[in-house]
Amino acid sequence: MKGFVLLAFMIFGCSHVLGQESHKEFYVGFSVGKATLNPTYGDNATHLAELVSFFENVKKSSAFELVEVVFCGTASPEGGFNLNKGLAEKRRNSLERYVREGVSLSDGIISRKGDVIAWKRLTELVERSDMPYRNEALDILRNTPEKIFNKRGEWVDGRKKQLMDLRGGRAWHYMHRHFFAELRNVSVVLVTMCPKPAVEQIAVEMPTAKLAENPIMPSNVASPIRERTSNEERPFYMALKTNMLYDVLAVPNLGVEFYLGRNWSVGGNWMYGWWKTNRKHRFWRMYGGELTLRKWFGRRAAEKPLTGHHLGVYGEIFTYDFEWGGKGYMGGKPGGSLWDKMNYMAGVEYGYSLPVARRLNIDFTLGVGYWGGTYLTYLPVDGHYVWQATRKRQWIGPAKAEVSLVWLLGKNNSNHKRKGIR
Secondary structure, eight states: OTTOOEEEEEEEEOTTSTTOOOOOOOOOOOOTTOOSOOTTSTTHHHHHHHHHHHHHHHHHOSSEEEEEEEEEOOBOSSSOHHHHHHHHHHHHHHHHHHHHHHSOOOGGGEEEEOOOBOHHHHHHHHHTOOOTTHHHHHHHHHHSOSOEEOTTSOEEEOHHHHHHHGGGGHHHHHHHHHTGGGGSSEEEEEEEEEEOOOSSOOOOOOOSOOOOSSOOOGGGOOOOOOOOOTTSOOOOOEEEEEEHHHHHTTOOEEEEEEEEETTEEEEEEEEEEEEEEGGGTEEEEEEEEEEEEEEEESHHHHHSTTOEEEEEEEEEEEEEEEEESSOEEEESSSSSOTTTSOEEEEEEEEEEEEEEETTEEEEEEEEEEEEEEEEEEEEEETTEEEEEEEEEEEEEEEEEEEEEEEEEESTTOOOOOOOOOO
């Protein structure tokens, strides 16, 4: 259930009673960023009814008894630790209140655990994947302590930091995109149930329970975890850029691009150059704007947003007035606004954004498309501009060229030098 918190309920048999065990899971959802349990949300009504019924069946059973119910709060390997822990504890408390309002449970069998990071589950996902730098990530997950302290007792290093630094953050970014969605939104309740001592052998029907193949022990909980809150700092990638070809042609321009997720981005550009020298009737004028939607692909794009190959569609509106001591060419009508003298362009593009520094890329892009609109030709005569003709512009072919300097902005939106294998 996407956007839900998964609450797993495991029932463990006592190890001292012939190894008999029963395991069952219940799933309960929470809204994004919420800690209040809503029984009508998603499939909660069904799952919560099964949960309460199961406890009642165990309590009525003459053969089994509850020994311990452990409510566990969890937090994700990503994001702010304190924020995650706080949300996990609130959800744990909310669930406990709901269960204990529906079922009478003795305080003596209730216990609570604090934050449990889902490192084991993350390790399993990495083991089954073909992610980049897989073996190096597994080495850290298996062999690096969660926290490493210096001689003064200061927390200076640990498993999370080394994973985030691995290969300049590329491995962490891959895990963030492919694994962390499965590792969010979980709190765990562990229930221990033991057979009652039998005076004589009798036939007893087990409480309805689905047997799980792989029980999870309280000392090694590794379930998916909590959902990100609206206030948590989310990954954010954007870029400011300028097309250096236009800059060389004395048309200042500035663009911005935002990463939307799933290798999609949207961008906009604006250019404005309005130069003139009245003495010789020289004009070099152009302004307008563009919107672009891009899909990124390839190995570099998988490692970091806004890098590598991209395909896109674009649309542009603009006007111009070029005259260099002879015949002049003006897009649209004289005077008025851009909308009165608009030329327009639409097409498809291909490009590649190449990292050149920690926060800088160079983006090479070519586009083909349709250029339409009207334009005027005129001649400067005795201080006046004499109209010659009005014509239609209809062009299909190469219509866009960029060599843009791109400044990367946002959390973790930086390039890193490649390092040799450890």
